[in-house]
Amino acid sequence: xxxxxxxxxxxxxxxxxxxxxxxxxxxxxxxxxxxxxxxxxxxxxxxxxxxxxxxxxxxxxxxxxxxxxxxxxxxxxxxxxxxxxxxxxxxxxxxxxxxxxxxxxxxxxxxxxxxxxxxxxxxxxxxxxxxxxxxxxxxxxxxxxxxxxxxxxxxxxxxxxxxxxxxxxxxxxxxxxxxxxxxxxxxxxxxxxxxxxxxxxxxxxxxxxxxxxxxxxxxxxxxxxxxxxxxxxxxxxxxxxxxxxxxxxxxxxxxxxxxxxxxxxxxxxxxxxxxxxxxxxxxxxxxxxxxxxxxxxxxxxxxxxxxxxxxxxxxxxxxxxxx
Amino acid sequence: xxxxxxxxxxxxxxxxxxxxxxxxxxxxxxxxxxxxxxxxxxxxxxxxxxxxxxxxxxxxxxxxxxxxxxxxxxxxxxxxxxxxxxxxxxxxxxxxxxxxxxxxxxxxxxxxxxxxxxxxxxxxxxxxxxxxxxxxxxxxxxxxxxxxxxxxxxxxxxxxxxxxxxxxxxxxxxxxxxxxxxxxxxxxxxxxxxxxxxxxxxxxxxxxxxxxxxxxxxxxxxxxxxxxxxxxxxxxxxxxxxxxxxxxxxxxxxxxxxxxxxxxxxxxxxxxxxxxxxxxxxxxxxxxxx
Numbered sequence: 001x002x003x004x005x006x007x008x009x010x011x012x013x014x015x016x017x018x019x020x021x022x023x024x025x026x027x028x029x030x031x032x033x034x035x036x037x038x039x040x041x042x043x044x045x046x047x048x049x050x051x052x053x054x055x056x057x058x059x060x061x062x063x064x065x066x067x068x069x070x071x072x073x074x075x076x077x078x079x080x081x082x083x084x085x086x087x088x089x090x091x092x093x094x095x096x097x098x099x100x101x102x103x104x105x106x107x108x109x110x111x112x113x114x115x116x117x118x119x120x121x122x123x124x125x126x127x128x129x130x131x132x133x134x135x136x137x138x139x140x141x142x143x144x145x146x147x148x149x150x151x152x153x154x155x156x157x158x159x160x161x162x163x164x165x166x167x168x169x170x171x172x173x174x175x176x177x178x179x180x181x182x183x184x185x186x187x188x189x190x191x192x193x194x195x196x197x198x199x200x201x202x203x204x205x206x207x208x209x210x211x212x213x214x215x216x217x218x219x220x221x222x223x224x225x226x227x228x229x230x231x232x233x234x235x236x237x238x239x240x241x242x243x244x245x246x247x248x249x250x251x252x253x254x255x256x257x258x259x260x261x262x263x264x265x266x267x268x269x270x271x272x273x274x275x276x277x278x279x280x281x282x283x284x285x286x287x288x289x290x291x292x293x294x295x296x297x298x299x300x301x302x303x304x305x306x307x308x309x310x311x312x313x314x315x316x317x318x319x320x321x322x323x
Numbered sequence: 324x325x326x327x328x329x330x331x332x333x334x335x336x337x338x339x340x341x342x343x344x345x346x347x348x349x350x351x352x353x354x355x356x357x358x359x360x361x362x363x364x365x366x367x368x369x370x371x372x373x374x375x376x377x378x379x380x381x382x383x384x385x386x387x388x389x390x391x392x393x394x395x396x397x398x399x400x401x402x403x404x405x406x407x408x409x410x411x412x413x414x415x416x417x418x419x420x421x422x423x424x425x426x427x428x429x430x431x432x433x434x435x436x437x438x439x440x441x442x443x444x445x446x447x448x449x450x451x452x453x454x455x456x457x458x459x460x461x462x463x464x465x466x467x468x469x470x471x472x473x474x475x476x477x478x479x480x481x482x483x484x485x486x487x488x489x490x491x492x493x494x495x496x497x498x499x500x501x502x503x504x505x506x507x508x509x510x511x512x513x514x515x516x517x518x519x520x521x522x523x524x525x526x527x528x529x530x531x532x533x534x535x536x537x538x539x540x541x542x543x544x545x546x547x548x549x550x551x552x553x554x555x556x557x558x559x560x561x562x563x564x565x566x567x568x569x570x571x572x573x574x575x576x577x578x579x580x581x582x583x584x585x586x587x588x589x590x591x592x593x594x595x596x597x598x599x600x601x602x603x604x605x606x607x608x609x610x611x612x613x
Contacts, residue, residue, distance in 0.1 A: 020508070020509075022508055022510055023508050023509040023510055026509065026510035026513070027423075027426075027427055027509075029419065030419045030420065030422050030423035030426070030427070031423050031427070031432075033415060033416050033419035033420040033423065034419070034420035034423040034424060034433070034436045034484075035436070036416045036420065036480070037416075037420065037436055037439050037440045037443055037480060037481070037484070038435070038436060038439055040443065040454075040477060040480075041439050041442070041443060043454070043458070044446070044450070044451075044454045047454060047457045047458070048450075048453070048454070048457075051457060098353070099353045099356045099357055100353075100357065101353070102349055102350045102352065102353025102354070102356075103350070103353045103354045103356075103357040105346075105350045105353075106350035106351060106353060106354045107354070110347060110350055110351075111354075119354060119358070121598075121602060122358050122361060123357055123358065124598070125361060125595065125598055126357070126358070126360065126361045128534055128535070128594050128595075128597075128598050129361070129364060129538075129591060129594065130537070130538020130539070130540070130565060130590055130591070130594065131538065131539070131540065131541070131565075132538065132540045132565045132568045132569050132572075132587070132590075133364065133368065133538065133568070133587045133590060133591055134364065135568075135569065135572065136568060136572045136583055136584065136587050137363075137364050137367055137368070137587075139572055139573075140367070140371070140572075140580065140584075141363070141367050181360040184357055184360075185357070188357060212339050212340065212342070212343040213343055213347075214342055214343040214346040214347070215339065215342075215343070217346075235445070238445045239445070241447070242445075242446070242447025242448070242449070242450070243447070244447065244448060244449045244540075244541035245540045245541050245565075245569060249569070249572060249573065269447055269449045269541070272449050272450075272453065272545075273449055273541055273544055276453065276456070276544075276545055277544065277545060277548075289453070292449075292450050292453045295447055295449075295450055296446060296447075296450050299445055299446055299447055299450075300442055300445075300446070302445070303441065303442045303444075303445035303446075304438070304442055306445075307438060307441045307442065
């Protein structure tokens with residue numbers, strides 16, 4: 001090589017002028033954008049943690065077990081909200097899981113092909129209806145409908161603490177039912193995908209041994225899909241725990257711990273939606289931040305578990321694409 | 324075989340058949356029970372909302388709470404602006420990130436991103452709202468359309484990223500090889516060949532993400548706030564349909580309720596149209612729920 005072209009040559013040698021240099025820039029640019037997700041989650045965790053430090057200092061673990069939420073006297077205990085969140089989500093799963101599994105079974109295994117797509121679309125549409133719309137429907141349709149139902153339940157089963165108390169309509173039961181409607185499509189759609197990821201050979205083997213359709217599903221298919229279905233349910237739980245608007249509109253927003261599912265209650269997301277903008281005290285904001293941190297950590301853990309379980313069954317095909 | 328054994332076998336056969344049909348029947352019931360709420364919700368939204376839909380609803384500002392009349396023109400415009408701002412944040416990150424995952428995504432870092440993106444889609448919307456409140460609202464000292472757009476944008480990312488990835492992956496390797504063998508660089512191949520082939524999928528992802536965030540109220544309460552006036556400046560509080568539905572639904576006035584139902588009808592129609600369009604763009608190859 002001549003000296004005169006060495007500058008050019010060395011640039012070329014370092015790959016700066018080669019056509020692949022642009023490709024490397026392209027690769028790193030897209031990587032940078034992909035890394036935004038990582039940055040968002042890290043920043044989110046950091047901010048919530050940093051802003052809730054004052055509340056952690058002031059209350060330590062008593063924050064989780066305290067029942068008193070009093071912004072005026074700067075005394076904060078999160079137990080009623082944790083209780084409300086857990087119980088309303090549990091109610092929702094109790095109602096939604098059996099129905100979802102049946103529906104997923106039908107969509108994945110039993111439905112004739114011409115019915116499969118329209119039905120799936122309807123279930124998915126259910127997931128697309130905005131939360132506030134469920135909320136307004138809850139206030140004006142579900143709650144008035146629940147009042148006589150609760151009165152009847154109270155009259156006949158009132159000796160059980162679960163069904164005691166005044167039938168307001170608004171309360172834990174309404175929240176649980178609304179949440180059930182909202183998590184139903186998620187559990188259904190994900191379980192359906194998991195069921196469809198079960199290899200056909202599993203079914204054929206069962207049929208070859210003379211099993212009926214149900215026996216094939218109950219045995220090999222369910223056993224194969226078990227982890228993924230559990231993942232779908234946990235995913236639904238994650239959604240239920242974090243759901244805000246619809247619950248806020250029907251649960252009654254009363255920080256009480258009551259055995260009756262008729263009584264009003266309060267959830268962590270609702271508390272954030274109602275109080276965050278009104279909070280002025282430093283400790284009040286920190287306490288709300290700690291609630292948000294709690295919610296964030298719990299949903300992250302739950303979603304991580306759910307995804308790993310679902311991936312363990314339906315990883316081969318990139319989740320969600322079907323021909 | 325003795326007659327008794329034959330009968331027992333027949334009975335068992337009958338029981339197994341019965342169990343099979345019963346479960347079939349139960350599964351059908353479950354599907355009906357799953358779809359029933361959609362029918363109820365749509366019916367009431369249509370029945371209650373239709374009476375509130377008129378020209379005023381789309382062209383007038385809201386009247387002071389309690390006074391009849393007025394419309395939600397500012398909230399409709401506000402929602403459109405917020406969705407536009409959200410797209411500015413969510414689309415570049417989602418689409419380019421999705422391309423990374425599809426084209427270079429066979430390493431541990433990419434699996435981490437994939438996993439975190441799925442996890443991010445499960446973070447409650449109200450927590451995203453608080454995040455943007457701390458990031459944008461606190462430093463700028465005011466609720467603003469900008470903050471609202473950022474919150475919605477963050478919520479768009481997982482949907483757009485994962486749909487883009489999955490549909491870009493479906494583009495046959497032979498197309499890429501053909502382009503590369505003609506001497507095109509990788510980036511040129513991606514932009515001129517792969518993305519063109521996968522555009523339906525990218526459109527689907529974008530539409531799904533928009534339909535998901537257009538109805539979000541929780542994060543907007545803490546970021547965009549609301550306003551009874553025209554608000555087109557993105558550094559000022561910005562009204563939106565979902566927030567307006569929430570505030571009107573919990574008022575004690577019938578006229579407010581009527582308008583809230585009408586807004587719900589507009590929102591549901593929008594979501595419905597977007598969902599159908601999303602499905603059409605990829606012709607049923609993609610599911611909407613993640």
